[in-house]
Amino acid sequence: MDIESQYEYPAGVALSKFLEGLRNGKIIASRCEKCFSKHVPPRAYCLDCFKPINEYIEVDPVAEVQTYTRSRLLAVGETGEEIVWVFVRFVDTLGGLLHMLDTATTPRIGLKVKPVFREKRVGSIHDIKCFTAAD
Amino acid sequence: MTSRIIYTHDYLQQLPQAFRQHLLKNGLNKEYGKDWEDILNKEYSETWRVENLVLSHWKILCRYAHTPGEALAEFLVGLREGRLLGTRCSGCGRVLIPPRLFCEWCLREVSDWVEHSGEAFVSTYSLAYIGTDPGVRLAEPNIVAVLWFKDTVKETPSSKTVLHAAGLMHMIRECRPEDVRIGMRVKPVWRPVEQRRGSILDISHFKPAGE
Amino acid sequence: MTYFRSMLPMTSEEMVFEAVRKCLDDAGLDAGDVDAVVCGSAPDAFDGYHHKGLVAVEPSGAFAKPFSRVFVGGGTGVGVTISGWWHIASGLFDKVLVVAWEKMSHPYPHAQPLFRSIFEPILEQPLGPNLIWIFALEMRRYMERHRLDKELIARVAVKNKANAMDHPYAQLGAKITVDDVLKSPVLVWPVHRLDISPTSDGAVALLFASEHEAKKITDTPVWVDGVGACLDSQYWTNRDLSYPYYVYLAAQQAYKMAGITNPLKEIDVFEPYDPFTYKELHHLDALLGKPGLAPQLLKEGQLERDGDHPTSPSGGLLGVGNPIAAAGLMKVAELYWQLSGRAGKRQVPNAYVGVAQAWGDLMQVGQVVVCRA
Numbered sequence A: 001m002d003i004e005s006q007y008e009y010p011a012g013v014a015l016s017k018f019l020e021g022l023r024n025g026k027i028i029a030s031r032c033e034k035c036f037s038k039h040v041p042p043r044a045y046c047l048d049c050f051k052p053i054n055e056y057i058e059v060d061p062v063a064e065v066q067t068y069t070r071s072r073l074l075a076v077g078e079t080g081e082e083i084v085w086v087f088v089r090f091v092d093t094l095g096g097l098l099h100m101l102d103t104a105t106t107p108r109i110g111l112k113v114k115p116v117f118r119e120k121r122v123g124s125i126h127d128i129k130c131f132t133a134a135d
Numbered sequence B: 001m002t003s004r005i006i007y008t009h010d011y012l013q014q015l016p017q018a019f020r021q022h023l024l025k026n027g028l029n030k031e032y033g034k035d036w037e038d039i040l041n042k043e044y045s046e047t048w049r050v051e052n053l054v055l056s057h058w059k060i061l062c063r064y065a066h067t068p069g070e071a072l073a074e075f076l077v078g079l080r081e082g083r084l085l086g087t088r089c090s091g092c093g094r095v096l097i098p099p100r101l102f103c104e105w106c107l108r109e110v111s112d113w114v115e116h117s118g119e120a121f122v123s124t125y126s127l128a129y130i131g132t133d134p135g136v137r138l139a140e141p142n143i144v145a146v147l148w149f150k151d152t153v154k155e156t157p158s159s160k161t162v163l164h165a166a167g168l169m170h171m172i173r174e175c176r177p178e179d180v181r182i183g184m185r186v187k188p189v190w191r192p193v194e195q196r197r198g199s200i201l202d203i204s205h206f207k208p209a210g211e
Numbered sequence C: 001m002t003y004f005r006s007m008l009p010m011t012s013e014e015m016v017f018e019a020v021r022k023c024l025d026d027a028g029l030d031a032g033d034v035d036a037v038v039c040g041s042a043p044d045a046f047d048g049y050h051h052k053g054l055v056a057v058e059p060s061g062a063f064a065k066p067f068s069r070v071f072v073g074g075g076t077g078v079g080v081t082i083s084g085w086w087h088i089a090s091g092l093f094d095k096v097l098v099v100a101w102e103k104m105s106h107p108y109p110h111a112q113p114l115f116r117s118i119f120e121p122i123l124e125q126p127l128g129p130n131l132i133w134i135f136a137l138e139m140r141r142y143m144e145r146h147r148l149d150k151e152l153i154a155r156v157a158v159k160n161k162a163n164a165m166d167h168p169y170a171q172l173g174a175k176i177t178v179d180d181v182l183k184s185p186v187l188v189w190p191v192h193r194l195d196i197s198p199t200s201d202g203a204v205a206l207l208f209a210s211e212h213e214a215k216k217i218t219d220t221p222v223w224v225d226g227v228g229a230c231l232d233s234q235y236w237t238n239r240d241l242s243y244p245y246y247v248y249l250a251a252q253q254a255y256k257m258a259g260i261t262n263p264l265k266e267i268d269v270f271e272p273y274d275p276f277t278y279k280e281l282h283h284l285d286a287l288l289g290k291p292g293l294a295p296q297l298l299k300e301g302q303l304e305r306d307g308d309h310p311t312s313p314s315g316g317l318l319g320v321g322n323p324i325a326a327a328g329l330m331k332v333a334e335l336y337w338q339l340s341g342r343a344g345k346r347q348v349p350n351a352y353v354g355v356a357q358a359w360g361d362l363m364q365v366g367q368v369v370v371c372r373a
């Protein structure tokens, strides 16, 4: 028996802001009005103050590699080119993003990286082509 | 306003092959999100305002192979031979169809097999004017029924409200929808031997047994 | 609670936060004051990602606390209430947050194909069923036993949608007539379109507290006086569908705890589960312990909000909406509002004792809670 399910997801209050930012080539953070903590990707409420958040700001597109791995396995179940997957956190923010590192960069925990945006953008996580060394 | 993440052809062209395939395979170029268009014009939250809602689309395909287990396997083999099999609990004496190897009333193992003639009566029925996909309207309704097999109805020892009967859900045909009645006697119509597959569909349907 | 709508532009996480924040604000508490959280939601397939219960951890303030997800099919909304009560009654916790939510707008184009997978795969799936079959079969059997006609049963939709007009978060409050119900398309006879509650998004949160803590939080606490839960056999084709005996047994457990011997006399507000019109009557029969009594009361107008036995004064699932788990908890929330005298335009006079009930799976789950002012 097969069950095929299709889904429509609204990105919601906070992620809609983020994806809209990506489409414009910007990194958007949420900022708590009370404790001033910033989140990328943004969140609709502050985890510490437990209050709704309504403020969004653009942050410097500089992040730091928190951890990384190398993988040849793709979601489609085949093996392909080796990809370096990095988990990066933008400077002075909380949260973090999973993405790819460009092949010319040697991964290292603590490495400063920046997003490389694609030319054509639609508001998807793929609007970032990859991360690359910041300098 | 609402906007959709639509992976257009020229967008996909700039992605590595693997991601392109992954996105296409999950059907992301479909027309979707139309129902959401004016959602932001309605009352939706007392906490936030959403200025631009971004929608995305995803697909999951799950494929299952179900094993029938011992009791149902025996039952399906019986169907292929044109026999309706059940088990009987030696504790409470109930005939169990669909058959099982335990009795949930007595919580004991059940091992006696019995064959039933298939004569039954309608416990309840309905007329389905929509298909398996509820978006499909049927010109003639399907008669869906729960059939209880003759001489298998039993009350619980403790209650007159709870009944047990050996029974199956199946279709009634060779009968006009307006003529179906609760309590009506029916009998199974078997598929020709060469068409039987060891499936519940080896019984093509039930039809009125007449008086 | 959040608005119940066919679509909400928030994520599940955001909906849960909105319901929880409102609940805490109402109680004058903050997330740090809560000792444990119980959450409830339908199967993961509806949201399309695995173990979706975890999305409720952060927005319910459950981070670094005991957190559990309860699932008893459509009965989940009252099931979480019972579990919340266990937490407090065990003496282990003083304040427990109970939250339920559903996002049924995710499946595209509709949640129906997912509902369909409730049927048994070997003997039932090959027949090509859809979910409404089981309701139509149960409704037909119920009508036969008590010689009920569609006209009478349709009055449940008329009543509940009218009641929902006074509910600030309702999705389908409306003035409709019996004729509207009968003239709406037949889907699986005897079920017409207007016999069915809608699919909805929404979240509801309630705070449970021990006796001494409750008195600190509010002057008008509502007490959980009895709980009951009961499941019937999965072999639904072997059962008589005309009476939900398992709901009766669950109600009897709750009444025994609450010291109720004559529910019709001693209970002021009824919130039985009403995903379909006939289900309200079917369940009320079992809550009253008298098969066939509910349709009689409906006929006499006694189930109206100003009748002797107000039933679904909230507007029920037919009127407020049916975000599965959240819908059941909405019924318990209605008891809270009614019994604390805060139900506004929906207020039933002299409401001291109420019962809420939810139901689910293959016509086999009974979950009952009795509350007292």
Ligand SMILES: [Zn+2]
Pocket: A032, A033, A034, A035, A036, A037, A046, A047, A048, A049, A050
């Ligand atoms: Zn904060």
Ligand SMILES: [Zn+2]
Pocket: B089, B090, B091, B092, B093, B094, B103, B104, B105, B106, B107
């Ligand atoms: Zn037995």
